[in-house]
Structures are given as C-alpha cells and as structure tokens.
Amino acid sequence: MPQIVVTIDEKTYRMACAEGEEKHLETLAADVDGKISELRGSFGQIGDLRLTVMAAIMATDQLYEARRKLQELQAQIDADAETRTASEAGSETRRREFAESLDETAAALERITAKLTAGA
Template sequence: MGQVKVSINDRSYTVACGDGEENHVRELAAYINKHVTGLAQEVGQVGDARLLLMAGLLVADELSEALQKVKMLEQELENLSSQRASAADRTRQAEDALADVLDEAARRLEDLTRRIEAA
C-alpha cells in the first residue's frame, strides 16, 4: 500500500492509498487545496476543520451538478437512441413500400410486354 504526502492550507498530511494511485491522490489534494485557499482568502482563516468542511461542500456541490448533467445527458442519449430506432423503422417501412411499388411496376411491364408480343 502506498503513501503520499499532501499539503492543504499549508499543512502537510500523509495519506495512504493504493499502489500506483499516488499521483491521483496528489491531484485530488491539489484540487481540495485550491478550494480551501480560495475560501481562506474570502472568509479568512476560520480554522482547518471549517475550511475543509466548506471546501468539501463546494466539491460535493460540483459533484451534484456533474451527476445531474450526466443524468440529463443519459436521458438525452436514450431519447436520441429511441428516435434513431424509430427513424430506422420508418426507413425500413419506406423501403418495403418502395419495393412493393417497384414489384407492381415490374409486374405491369411484364404484362404489357406479353400483350405486345402476343399482338
């Protein structure tokens, strides 16, 4: 199991992580630190716990919005897939109708050819 040292609000923390996940954990910590630093500039140093709580809430809000967008995009994808299937059905029906018309025209041409040859 790996360990990585991260810095949040100028404080170092050692975090355990899976082997190979060290860079990802550093990136996540940098993202949290960006929020904490921004909050500290806005509201001042109100304590690590409160800053981390506020940063956590901001990240949770971002995640909530992202999940809503994903859900909306999944619904849109489902609708588009349904529309595509419906369009494919209409295309097949149109092709079948065209084939019937062409078959009927060919049958009439054959009948006319037979009449002309018989005359």
C-alpha cells in the same frame, strides 16, 4: 501499499493509496488545498473545521452538478437513439413499400408485354 505525503492548509498528511494512484491523490489533495485557500481568502480566519466543511460542501456541489449534467447527457443520448431507431424503422418501411411498388410495376409491364406479344 504506497504512501504519500500531501499538504492541505499548511498541514501535512501521510496517506496510503493503491499502486499507481499516487499522482491522482496528490492532484486531489492540491484541489482541496486550493478550495480551502480560496475560502480562507474570501472569509478570513473562520476556523479550520469550518473551512474544511465549506470546502467539502463546495466539492460535493461540483460533484452533484457533474452528475446532473451526466444524467442530462445520458437522457439526450437515449432520446437520440430512440429517434434514430424510429427513423431507421421508417426508412425500412419506405424501402419495403418502394420494393413492393417496383414489383407491381414490373408485373404490370410483364402483363403489357405479354398482351403486346400475343397481339403481334
């Protein structure tokens, strides 16, 4: 199992990860480091643990917001699919009605043709 070293808040950590996930873990660690640096810039020296907790809450909030947006998008996709299905069903009904109308018209024309031919 690969191991990498990441730096968060000027402290280094050795971490294990799955094969091929090294770059991803480094990116995540850099994001956490960035959040902690941002918080330290806003609040000053308020303690490592408090900064870490605040960074975790910020990350969790972003995750929550992303999940909420994903649910909204999924609901919209589902609604669009239902609308499309209803529209397709309506189109099929209209096609069937049109075909029946054409059949009736063709039958009427055949009756008229038969009468005209019989009278001639």
